Amino acid sequence: MTGPRKDTPVDHLAPVRTSERITDAVYESLRQAIFSGALQPGTKLSVPGLAERLEVSRSPVREAVVRLTWDRLAVEEPRRGAVVARVDLADLAELYEVREVLEGVAARLAVRRAGPALAGELERILRKHEQAVALGNLAEHTELDMSFHSRIREAGGNHHVIRALDEIQAQVRLAMVTTTVTSGPHSAVADHRRIVAAIRTGDADAAEEAARAHIARLKHALRQGEAEQEPDSADTVRQEPG
Amino acid sequence: MTGPRKDTPVDHLAPVRTSERITDAVYESLRQAIFSGALQPGTKLSVPGLAERLEVSRSPVREAVVRLTWDRLAVEEPRRGAVVARVDLADLAELYEVREVLEGVAARLAVRRAGPALAGELERILRKHEQAVALGNLAEHTELDMSFHSRIREAGGNHHVIRALDEIQAQVRLAMVTTTVTSGPHSAVADHRRIVAAIRTGDADAAEEAARAHIARLKHALRQGEAEQEPDSADTVRQEPG
DNA sequence: TTTTCGCATGTTACATGTAGAGTGAACCGA
DNA sequence: TCGGTTCACTCTACATGTAACATGCGAAAA
Numbered sequence: 293m294t295g296p297r298k299d300t301p302v303d304h305l306a307p308v309r310t311s312e313r314i315t316d317a318v319y320e321s322l323r324q325a326i327f328s329g330a331l332q333p334g335t336k337l338s339v340p341g342l343a344e345r346l347e348v349s350r351s352p353v354r355e356a357v358v359r360l361t362w363d364r365l366a367v368e369e370p371r372r373g374a375v376v377a378r379v380d381l382a383d384l385a386e387l388y389e390v391r392e393v394l395e396g397v398a399a400r401l402a403v404r405r406a407g408p409a410l411a412g413e414l415e416r417i418l419r420k421h422e423q424a425v426a427l428g429n430l431a432e433h434t435e436l437d438m439s440f441h442s443r444i445r446e447a448g449g450n451h452h453v454i455r456a457l458d459e460i461q462a463q464v465r466l467a468m469v470t471t472t473v474t475s476g477p478h479s480a481v482a483d484h485r486r487i488v489a490a491i492r493t494g495d496a497d498a499a500e501e502a503a504r505a506h507i508a509r510l511k512h513a514l515r516q517g518e519a520e521q522e523p524d525s526a527d528t529v530r531q532e533p534g
Numbered sequence: 535m536t537g538p539r540k541d542t543p544v545d546h547l548a549p550v551r552t553s554e555r556i557t558d559a560v561y562e563s564l565r566q567a568i569f570s571g572a573l574q575p576g577t578k579l580s581v582p583g584l585a586e587r588l589e590v591s592r593s594p595v596r597e598a599v600v601r602l603t604w605d606r607l608a609v610e611e612p613r614r615g616a617v618v619a620r621v622d623l624a625d626l627a628e629l630y631e632v633r634e635v636l637e638g639v640a641a642r643l644a645v646r647r648a649g650p651a652l653a654g655e656l657e658r659i660l661r662k663h664e665q666a667v668a669l670g671n672l673a674e675h676t677e678l679d680m681s682f683h684s685r686i687r688e689a690g691g692n693h694h695v696i697r698a699l700d701e702i703q704a705q706v707r708l709a710m711v712t713t714t715v716t717s718g719p720h721s722a723v724a725d726h727r728r729i730v731a732a733i734r735t736g737d738a739d740a741a742e743e744a745a746r747a748h749i750a751r752l753k754h755a756l757r758q759g760e761a762e763q764e765p766d767s768a769d770t771v772r773q774e775p776g
Numbered sequence: 777t778t779t780t781c782g783c784a785t786g787t788t789a790c791a792t793g794t795a796g797a798g799t800g801a802a803c804c805g806a
Numbered sequence: 807t808c809g810g811t812t813c814a815c816t817c818t819a820c821a822t823g824t825a826a827c828a829t830g831c832g833a834a835a836a
Contacts, residue, residue, distance in 0.1 A: 312612065313612055313613075313818095313819070313820095314819080314820070315819080315820090338786080338787070339787075339788075340786080340787070340788095341786095341787095348820080348821090349820055349821040349822070350820095350821080350822080351819075351820050351821065351822085352819080352820065352821095354788090354789095355597075355600065355819095358597065358600065358601075359600075359604075362601075362604045370555060370788085370789095371787085371788055371789075371826090371827065371828070372787090372788080372827095372828070373787065373788070373828095386692050386693060386694060387694055389639060389643065389692055389694075389695070390636070390639065390692065390694045390695055390698065392639075393635040393636065393638065393639050394632070394635065396635065397631060397632065397634075397635045401631065450628050450631055450632065451628060452628060452629055452631075452632045452702070453631070453632055456632065456698055460694075555788095555789070555790095556789080556790070557789080557790085580816080580817070581817075581818075582816080582817065582818095583816095583817095590790080590791090591790055591791040591792070592790095592791080592792080593789075593790050593791065593792085594789075594790065594791095596818090596819095597789095612818090612819095613796095613797060613798070613817090613818060613819075614797090614798070614799095614817090614818080615798095615817065615818065777836100778835100778836080779834100779835080779836070780833100780834080780835070780836085781832105781833085781834075781835085782831100782832090782833080782834090783830105783831090783832090783833095784829100784830090784831090784832105785828100785829085785830085785831105786827105786828085786829080786830100787826105787827080787828075787829095788825105788826085788827075788828090789824100789825095789826085789827095790823105790824090790825090790826100791822100791823080791824080791825100792821100792822085792823075792824105793820105793821080793822080793823095794819100794820090794821085794822105795818105795819095795820090795821105796817105796818090796819095797816105797817085797818075797819095798815105798816085798817075798818090799814105799815085799816080799817095800813100800814095800815090800816100801812105801813095801814090801815105802811105802812085802813085802814100803810105803811085803812075803813095804809105804810085804811075804812090805808105805809095805810090805811100806807100806808090806809090806810105
């Protein structure tokens with residue numbers, strides 16, 4: 293997976309440590325800052341300002357900001373600069389329309405390439421996942437939920453599917469800065485279990501269908517404008533004013 | 535000029551378009567050069583070289599090259615520069631796996647949003663298309679084929695679907711520089727006709743299925759390593775050595 | 777008061793300078 | 807003949823300079 297170690301608390305927007313290319317480090321830094329909420333949606337991404345804060349020149353910052361706009365984590369107007377993107381419920385609904393079919397094809401390809409052997413690995417993630425949900429650990433739930441889907445698309449091995457879903461996942465993470473969009477950890481785990489079951493039997497059609505149904509359920513929850521409430525969680529759809 | 539009245543805005547002055555950036559022009563220029571074959575796959579994209587040839591400084595060229603990298607028309611290795619991407623049959627097969635479901639969802643959304651009204655417009659394209667095919671006009675065939683699909687995804691209105699399919703279309707165009715991949719203009723027209731028929735009835739499921747089947751057929755032709763030959767065309771799958 | 781103008785400030789987009797990595801051809805020793 | 811080294815050259819990645827443009831605010835005008 294990607295991302296820095298999580299055991300050391302990270303001050304996003306601290307001076308950047310040059311790993312390989314400064315551009316890459318700046319890009320990673322800004323990305324994390326956006327996901328963590330340190331850079332809220334709507335925040336202006338001033339190249340000179342960020343360059344000074346990160347103690348690098350404007351060139352790598354400029355390139356990193358441009359890359360963020362490719363990812364749709366920032367939006368840019370010519371000669372007016374870039375701001376951190378805002379992903380609202382309507383955007384998410386649109387996104388999930390695509391995600392539905394992509395997760396479906398990812399599951400199909402995963403069965404074709406990795407076969408039922410993948411089921412064991414997913415089972416391990418799933419067990420940790422349901423444990424986290426049982427303990428009400430929201431952050432861990434999110435993490436393992438993403439890992440589950442990530443593992444499936446990696447197993448499928450199709451570069452374009454992986455790329456598209458990575459991008460969608462980034463959008464969803466960004467949406468979570470201003471909106472809580474889970475339709476209930478318990479339902480997620482149940483859906484995941486069905487996907488694993490289909491993969492275990494080696495039935496590609498069933499796997500595709502289960503994966504699609506999972507996202508379709510989330511999509512419908514979004515469309516109703518509210519998520520399914522569960523007794524042990526306060527999750528709901530909460531959209532903040534723009 | 536005296537003070538204009540505020541309730542009647544001056545209407546012969548449209549907002550001036552501010553987007554005359556050199557970067558955009560360079561990007562467009564390189565893109566066309568790649569599609570036309572003037573910049574063959576594998577060609578090194580030297581920033582200083584291109585800057586001199588295009589008579590601009592290196593900055594906008596650098597940014598344009600990075601953009602090409604982002605939409606996979608070029609591939610870049612850190613500190614080694616970028617070269618024009620090469621899309622071979624294996625890449626195309628992978629691509630079509632995604633394209634299949636995306637064209638499907640695009641058709642579904644098009645029916646939902648535009649309804650049967652869209653069918654008339656597609657019919658117009660289709661008629662020109664079959665005329666071009668009848669005359670053996672290959673370039674026109676390609677153009678109208680792309681227009682057909684483009685119109686459907688635009689009608690669907692999902693930004694992410696549009697973007698993903700635009701990117702895929704660019705890859706296909708790039709592949710055509712070294713490979714002829716059409717599985718026969720006549721079959722394409724026939725498939726398109728089925729899609730239009732489904733859209734005309736307003737049956738979203740049928741439209742999705744017809745669009746998926748269309749791409750699935752192309753995918754299978756690719757996988758066999760050869761396209762269906764037609765009497766009036768010399769189209770085949772011809773992969774040049776790398 | 778309301779609108780307009782002028783100024784100050786900040787930013788983008790592009791141009792250009794440069795250290796050091798990457799590359800290839802000539803050269804060398806075996 | 808052939809593997810290795812040198813060296814000249816090119817390019818990338820980053821730093822920095824600057825003109826044109828955007829923007830916010832206070833003063834002047836209506």
